[in-house]
Amino acid sequence: MNDFIDLKGASGAVYRFRRWDAGTPHLPIAGNYVYVREAGEGFKVILAGLTNDLSTCRTGLSKAAPRKAAQVYTRLNVSRMTRHAEHDDLVAGYKPALVSETEF
Helix, strand or coil, rough: CCCCEEECCCCCEEEEEEEEEECCHHHHHHHHEEEEEEEECCCEEEEEECCCHHHHCCCCCCHHHCCCCCCCEEEEECCCCHHHHHHHHHHHHCCCEEEEEEEC
């Protein structure tokens, strides 16, 4: 998979996400994330989430997300309003099987 993917929300807006490789640390910053797996020529969004701390978004998700969802992509988003708006747009566009909203 690519280091970056562009996801299009239901509104038509495009959001760029960066791959977070397993075993590497992530900045403890707020943002959006997706679990994706390869599907044909592209990929399928399995889970869409948002959190106040992206460094913890893998915790507990391995149980909830299917094992085939091998790649996690993140998007830094400090603004709560923007983070929620983008999350809602992506969920409406991709209709993932799983949705996570871990805001503390």
